């Protein structure tokens with residue numbers, strides 16, 4: 001497929017069973033999970049086809065996510081780098097632990113893949129007639145039997161009627177139903193070349209500015225360097241050489257870095273939608289919950305949203321995917337995973353992003369406990385490998 005399609009014949013009303021708004025990795029996963037069903041599925045995205053190619057992020061994918069993507073036949077093996085171990089430590093404090101895939105009899109704790117490599121494979125499997133790009137919602141009305149959406153596409157207003165509208169538009173803007181906690185941090189992402197070679201070891205280093213993660217990606221590390229907003233602006237302006245010096249200073253002496261790719265920055269906040277279902281609509285992925293990237297949970301969680309939603313619609317929809325019983329089954333089924341992933345990620349950020357001496361000491365004890373008390377380490381490892389539950 002080389003481009004998204006257009007809506008058919010102007011002036012005609014488009015009717016579908018499931019309208020997915022947002023063709024990011026979560027929306028596309030849902031479209032693929034429903035592909036073999038009898039449901040008519042339409043996916044719209046406001047950006048042009050292939051806009052993901054500019055996304056600078058790399059994503060840590062849990063082993064469970066790999067299994068899920070394999071089931072959909074979209075696992076991009078050549079683009080994935082395995083994480084064999086994760087070293088966790090704090091700057092200017094004692095305590096460290098090492099989580100090793102071998103201890104769990106696993107080939108890897110997870111994988112690292114560029115957002116764009118993931119999105120490209122997903123997009124290539126979507127049927128062209130199901131994906132409409134440069135198309136955004138202007139208005140939406142819901143009733144007992146369906147939702148009516150007015151979109152702008154190719155300069156004209158069009159109407160789409162759907163039994164269910166799935167919101168997968170990514171991080172929400174201002175919305176009274178979304179609770180926001182601003183972490184006062186920005187994440188700078190870049191690909192950096194380490195020396196010595198990474199040997200598939202990831203690093204999670206907690207600093208008073210925020211967490212710093214290095215994820216093995218090809219021969220490089222994908223860096224997530226969390227700092228306060230003013231520091232982020234200054235780091236973006238530095239020359240590569242000065243940026244690498246700042247990175248060495250923050251990370252410590254265990255590794256050296258010899259080259260850096262382009263840098264980009266993302267503001268970080270926790271955004272949680274209070275109701276993930278409504279009349280003839282449902283919210284999934286970042287649109288339902290946007291997490292801090294510290295524990296690499298966001299997309300993994302969104303992927304499980306998409307999978308579980310497809311399952312609920314097929315198991316409980318009886319041909320009508322927007323019936324309240326199907327949406328209630330979905331919301332019920334997601335509760336533990338969503339709450340657990342949010343609490344896990346949020347507590348790590350709050351506990352580790354400060355330099356208060358008693359907390360630094362407590363963190364050291366926590367890291368020591370992780371190292372010395374295997375059940376605690378296994379809990380963290382299982383979350384990395386599977387998320388909140390294992391996929392069969």
Ligand SMILES: Cc1cc2nc3c(=O)[nH]c(=O)nc-3n(C[C@H](O)[C@H](O)[C@H](O)COP(=O)(O)OP(=O)(O)OC[C@H]3O[C@@H](n4cnc5c(N)ncnc54)[C@H](O)[C@@H]3O)c2cc1C
Pocket residue numbers: 021022023024025026027044045046047057058059060061135136137168169170171187189224266284285286287293295296297298299300301302
């Ligand atoms: C620095 C950083 C590092 C991260 N690292 C990890 C990690 O290691 N592991 C992990 O699991 N997660 C990670 N994440 C989180 C991950 O990127 C997100 O969870 C994931 O991208 C969410 O996918 P999505 O499809 O829900 O949303 P998005 O990727 O944001 O896609 C949303 C799509 O909706 C479209 N859209 C937006 N508005 C509209 C509209 N009105 N109409 C139509 N279309 C619209 C957009 O064009 C886009 O294509 C990280 C995030 C950041 C910022």
